[in-house]
Amino acid sequence: KAGVTQTPRYLIKTRGQQVTLSCSPISGHRSVSWYQQTPGQGLQFLFEYFSETQRNKGNFPGRFSGRQFSNSRSEMNVSTLELGDSALYLCASSLRTSGSFNADTQYFGPGTRLTVL
Amino acid sequence: SQQGEEDPQALSIQEGENATMNCSYKTSINNLQWYRQNSGRGLVHLILIRSNEREKHSGRLRVTLDTSKKSSSLLITASRAADTASYFCATGGGADGLTFGKGTHLIIQP
Numbered sequence: 001k002a003g004v005t006q007t008p009r010y011l012i013k014t015r016g017q018q019v020t021l022s023c024s025p026i027s028g029h030r031s032v033s034w035y036q037q038t039p040g041q042g043l044q045f046l047f048e049y050f051s052e053t054q055r056n057k058g059n060f061p062g063r064f065s066g067r068q069f070s071n072s073r074s075e076m077n078v079s080t081l082e083l084g085d086s087a088l089y090l091c092a093s094s095l096r097t098s099g100s101f102n103a104d105t106q107y108f109g110p111g112t113r114l115t116v117l
Numbered sequence: 118s119q120q121g122e123e124d125p126q127a128l129s130i131q132e133g134e135n136a137t138m139n140c141s142y143k144t145s146i147n148n149l150q151w152y153r154q155n156s157g158r159g160l161v162h163l164i165l166i167r168s169n170e171r172e173k174h175s176g177r178l179r180v181t182l183d184t185s186k187k188s189s190s191l192l193i194t195a196s197r198a199a200d201t202a203s204y205f206c207a208t209g210g211g212a213d214g215l216t217f218g219k220g221t222h223l224i225i226q227p
Contacts, residue, residue, distance in 0.1 A: 004159075033214050043205065045214030055212035088157060094210070105150065106215060108160040 002027065004093050004109035012115045018079040021112045025072050025093030032074040033106060034066060037088040046089075049074055078114075086116045122218050123206060129224040136193045138221040140206030141186075149182055149189050150215070154203045163191075163204075193223075201225045 005024045013019050025032050034046040045058040049068035066076040072093070078085055092106035124139045142149070148167045152160040166173045166182045166189065173180045179192040193200055203222045207215040 031211070035214070042219050043207075043215075043217035045216065048212050048214055050212065056214060058214060090159060092160075092215075104210070105162050105165055106210060107162060108152075110159040111157075113157070 004091060004107055006089075006091050006109040006112050008112060009110065010113045010115075012117065013081050014117050015081055015083060017081050018077060019081060019114060020075055020077045021089055021091075021114075023074045023076075023091030023093075023109060025074070025091075026107055029093035029095050029107070030072055031094045031104075032068055032072060033092045033094075034074070034076050035090040035092065036060075037090060037111075038084075038086070043090075046076065081116045083116050086114060088113050123204070123221040125221060126219065127222045127224070129226060130196060131226050132196060132198055134196055136196050136200070136223055136225075138191050138204055138223070140189045140191070140218055142189075142206070142208050142218075143187065144208075146184070146208045148208075148210070150207045150210070151178075151180060151189075151191050152205045152207060152217075154205065154220070156202075160205070196223075196225045198225050198227055 007022045031050045033048040035043050037043045047057040047066050048055050052068045063079045068074045088111045090108050090111045092108045094104040094106045122141050130136055148165055150165045151163040154160050164175050164180050166180050177194045182189045201224050203220040205217045205220045207217045209216045
């Protein structure tokens with residue numbers, strides 16, 4: 001089974017621009033989560049999608065948004081980029097079914113390294 | 118905010134030795150997971166231990182969980198150069214997302 005894939009792997013943008021990152025989960029996985037990793041703040045939860053619905057969002061401004069498609073693929077968008085948005089953005093998928101009490105293992109993609117100049 | 122806190126922040130040992138890293142967390146959990154990250158790449162899932170389990174093994178990995186102390190430990194036996202990486206514990210998951218500690222950076226000296 002193919003793992004989680006993320007595109008692009010590297011991205012360089014300038015302040016004020018917007019960016020869209022893509023994530024394809026493992027086949028059959030319906031939950032997709034996004035994380036931001038920076039040296040200062042570490043790994044932080046951005047949002048989680050299940051069946052095309054955002055179920056939760058971390059403590060990030062409205063410039064950070066996302067969506068999930070019917071095939072479970074997900075995209076995240078950051079508008080009006082700031083220098084502090086430079087980070088490794090990680091996507092993870094899990095098999096979690098609706099109503100499951102315990103979280104299933106999350107499988108991570110290789111990440112997208114975003115540099116904002 | 119960080120739920121888990123790994124200790125030590127950095128660890129350097131000789132190849133063949135055992136490496137132990139610890140994780141403490143603040144709130145009650147359903148499970149705790151350990152992940153490995155090689156040099157700024159994606160996270161690799163190592164092991165998940167549920168709150169009703171006290172110990173779990175996977176190959177050279179041994180994880181313990183003490184819910185009364187809100188702590189977990191990861192032991193890597195007979196370390197290899199390829200084990201050089203950052204190790205993170207994580208709690209939560211599902212709709213709430215995983216909450217990670219700051220990680221332990223492990224260096225295996227040849």
